[in-house]
Amino acid sequence: AMGVRGEAGSNVNETAAGEFLDMYNTEAQRVFSANAAVSWAFNTNITDENRQKSIQSDLQTDLWRQNMSHQAAVFNTSGFDPDMQRQFYKIKDIGTAALEDVAKLEELNSVLAQMSTIYSTARVCLTKTDCLPLDPDITREFEKSRNEERLRRLWVGWRDESGKKMRQLYTQFVDLSNEAVKTLGYADTGDYWRSKYETETFEQDVASLFEELKPFYTELHAFVRRRLKAQYGDSVFPASGHIPAHLLGNMWAQQWNSVQNLLMPYPDQPILDVTAEMVKQEYTAERIFHVADDFFASLGLTPMPQEFWNGSMLEKPQDGREVVCHASAWDFYNGIDFRVKQCTEVTMEHFSTAHHEMGHIEYFLQYKHQPVVYRGGANAGFHEAVGDVISLSVETPKHLHDIGLLPTLVENNEADTNFLMAMALQKIAFLPFGYLIDQWRWSVFRGQTHPSDYNKAWWKLRCELQGVSPPVARTEDDFDPGAKFHIPNNTPYIRYFVSFVLQFQFHKALCDAAGHTGPLHTCDIFNSTEAGTKLGEMLSMGSSKVWTEPFQALTNQTRMSAQPLMDYFQPLMTFLQKENGQDKGWQPDCPNLDPISSAGQASLHYLLTAL
Numbered sequence: 001a002m003g004v005r006g007e008a009g010s011n012v013n014e015t016a017a018g019e020f021l022d023m024y025n026t027e028a029q030r031v032f033s034a035n036a037a038v039s040w041a042f043n044t045n046i047t048d049e050n051r052q053k054s055i056q057s058d059l060q061t062d063l064w065r066q067n068m069s070h071q072a073a074v075f076n077t078s079g080f081d082p083d084m085q086r087q088f089y090k091i092k093d094i095g096t097a098a099l100e101d102v103a104k105l106e107e108l109n110s111v112l113a114q115m116s117t118i119y120s121t122a123r124v125c126l127t128k129t130d131c132l133p134l135d136p137d138i139t140r141e142f143e144k145s146r147n148e149e150r151l152r153r154l155w156v157g158w159r160d161e162s163g164k165k166m167r168q169l170y171t172q173f174v175d176l177s178n179e180a181v182k183t184l185g186y187a188d189t190g191d192y193w194r195s196k197y198e199t200e201t202f203e204q205d206v207a208s209l210f211e212e213l214k215p216f217y218t219e220l221h222a223f224v225r226r227r228l229k230a231q232y233g234d235s236v237f238p239a240s241g242h243i244p245a246h247l248l249g250n251m252w253a254q255q256w257n258s259v260q261n262l263l264m265p266y267p268d269q270p271i272l273d274v275t276a277e278m279v280k281q282e283y284t285a286e287r288i289f290h291v292a293d294d295f296f297a298s299l300g301l302t303p304m305p306q307e308f309w310n311g312s313m314l315e316k317p318q319d320g321r322e323v324v325c326h327a328s329a330w331d332f333y334n335g336i337d338f339r340v341k342q343c344t345e346v347t348m349e350h351f352s353t354a355h356h357e358m359g360h361i362e363y364f365l366q367y368k369h370q371p372v373v374y375r376g377g378a379n380a381g382f383h384e385a386v387g388d389v390i391s392l393s394v395e396t397p398k399h400l401h402d403i404g405l406l407p408t409l410v411e412n413n414e415a416d417t418n419f420l421m422a423m424a425l426q427k428i429a430f431l432p433f434g435y436l437i438d439q440w441r442w443s444v445f446r447g448q449t450h451p452s453d454y455n456k457a458w459w460k461l462r463c464e465l466q467g468v469s470p471p472v473a474r475t476e477d478d479f480d481p482g483a484k485f486h487i488p489n490n491t492p493y494i495r496y497f498v499s500f501v502l503q504f505q506f507h508k509a510l511c512d513a514a515g516h517t518g519p520l521h522t523c524d525i526f527n528s529t530e531a532g533t534k535l536g537e538m539l540s541m542g543s544s545k546v547w548t549e550p551f552q553a554l555t556n557q558t559r560m561s562a563q564p565l566m567d568y569f570q571p572l573m574t575f576l577q578k579e580n581g582q583d584k585g586w587q588p589d590c591p592n593l594d595p596i597s598s599a600g601q602a603s604l605h606y607l608l609t610a611l
C-alpha cells in the first residue's frame, strides 16, 4: 500500500497530489513492464527488427517520463510531508529522458542500442573460419590458456572487434547525454550519476577509501607479479614494474581468480576452486541457481517465484540466436516478473556470478511492495553488494564442504592463507579497476578528457592506479574503454567499488547478528534467520530513504568504512608483507612499448643497474 499521507483534505493541493502519485504508480508499472519486455526480447534475440522495437520502446518510455515530470512540476510540494516530497523529486529526476528534442532523444537511444549490439555480437577471427565470441570461447581461453602469444592475440583482437568500432558512437553519446542532464541543471552526466548517492562528499569519500586500500593492493600486486614472472619469464614484463594486462586470467584484468593455481601461497594445500567438483557432480546451470536460492531461503528471505524459473535465460541458447551474454538481473516492475539472463557455464566464476545476480533479484522481491519510484537500491552500491554478501558465506571452505562441493575440509593456517588469497584475487584485485572506470568517464563527461585523448587517459589510469600495462602499444585509433561491457551499455561503475567496501560492513553486521565468533573470514550466516531478518528489513526499504538510514539500521554506522574489509584480509597482508619485503610497487607512467625504444629501454635499464 502507499505510505500513509498527511491529513486528507488538509490541502486540496495535497489530495490532488496523492491522486497524482497513485496514477503515476499504476501507469509506471504498465509502461515500465512493457518496456522491460521489449528490451528483454532484444537482449535475448539481437536482430535489426528487435533493436528497432527496443529503440522505439525506450523512446516512448522516455517521453512518458518527460510528460509525468512536467505534470509533477505543477504541484507546489513545499508543504507536503517528506515522503511525498521525495516521491515527487524522484518522478522529476528523469536523467537523459529530459532531452526535449525528440530527434536527439531517438538518436541517443539508437546510439546506445548500436554500441550494445557491437559489443555483444563481436567475434575474434584467429583464422578465416575460426571466429570466436567472447562468451564462452574467449573467456574460457583467458581462464585456461598459459600461452602468452595466443592470449596477446585474443586481447588485441577483442579490442579491435569491440571498442575500436565504437569510438565515434561513444563521442556522440557523451554529447547527447550531457545536453540532456544539463536540462535538469546538472553540470554534466557524471554530476548527475554522483547525485544519486545523495552525499555531498561522495567523490572525496571514494577517493580516500581508495587511498586507504592502496597498500593492500600493492602487496597483492607484488606477489602476483613475482609468481607470473616465474611462469612467463622476466622478458615479458616491462622494467616499469607493471603486469601486462593479458596475463591475469581475465579479459580486463579486473579479477584474477582464473590464474589462482599459479598464485597459491601453499600449493600443496587445497586450492579453493569447486569447478572440477561441480563438473564431476554433473552440475547444471539451473542447479547452480538453486544452490543460491536455498541460501536466501535459509535466511527466511523470499525464494525465487515460479515466474523466475519460467522466464529466466540461464544458459546460452544453442539455436544460433545472438544474445547479450553478459549476465544481468531484470525487474519487470510489475511485482510478478523477475529474471536473470546468464550464459552460465559450470565454473566457480559463474557460481559466484549466479549469487551476484540472484542478490539483485532478492532485492527486487524485498521492495516490490514499494511505490515504483522507490524500487531501487538505497544506493546503487547496496544493490551490487547483496549477492556478494551471501557469497562471502557460501565461498567459505566450511560452507562449500557442507554443500558437498569441497570433499576434504582441511583446516590449518596454510589452507587458511590459501583461502584468503583466493578471496583477495576476487576482492582486493578488483579495487583499482572498480575505482578507475568512472574516474575515466567522469573526466570525459566533465570535458577534461577530449576524444583525442580517450585512450591515453584510459591507460594513464590503468598504469598508475592498477599497475597493469597493455601487452602491445596502444594509439588513439583504439578505444579500449569500449571493450568493457559497462561503457557501451552505459552502466555506471563506481557502484561496484562502493559495493566491495560496503559488503564487508554488511557481512560484519550480519555475522554479529548471527552470533558468529572468531575471524570475519570464517563466518557463514547460512540458516541464520536473525541475520536474514535484519537484511530483509534493510532491503525492503528500497530507495525510500537516504541510504545512511537503512545503512545505520543494519550496521550501526553512518559512513562507508574500509575497516571490516581490511580486518578480513589482515592475516593475508601480514603474510604478503613478509614475502614481498621491498620488492613491490610500479612507476606511475606506462612503459614505452614502441619496439625500438623498448630494446633501448632494456639496455638503458641494464646500464643504470650496472653503474
Ligand SMILES: C[C@H](N[C@H](C(=O)O)[C@@H]1CCCN1C(=O)[C@@H](N)CC(=O)O)C(=O)N1CCC[C@H]1C(=O)O
Pocket (backbone or CB within 6 Å): 254, 326, 327, 328, 329, 330, 353, 356, 357, 360, 383, 384, 491, 496
Ligand atoms: C556480471 C554483472 N552484470 C551486471 C550486474 O549484475 O551488476 C549487469 C550488467 C550491468 C548492470 N547489471 C545488472 O544486472 C543490473 N540490472 C542490476 C541492477 O538491477 O542494478 C557485472 O557486470 N559485474 C558483477 C561484478 C562486477 C561487474 C563486472 O562483471 O564488471
Ligand SMILES: [Zn+2]
Pocket (backbone or CB within 6 Å): 356, 360, 383, 384
Ligand atoms: Zn550487479
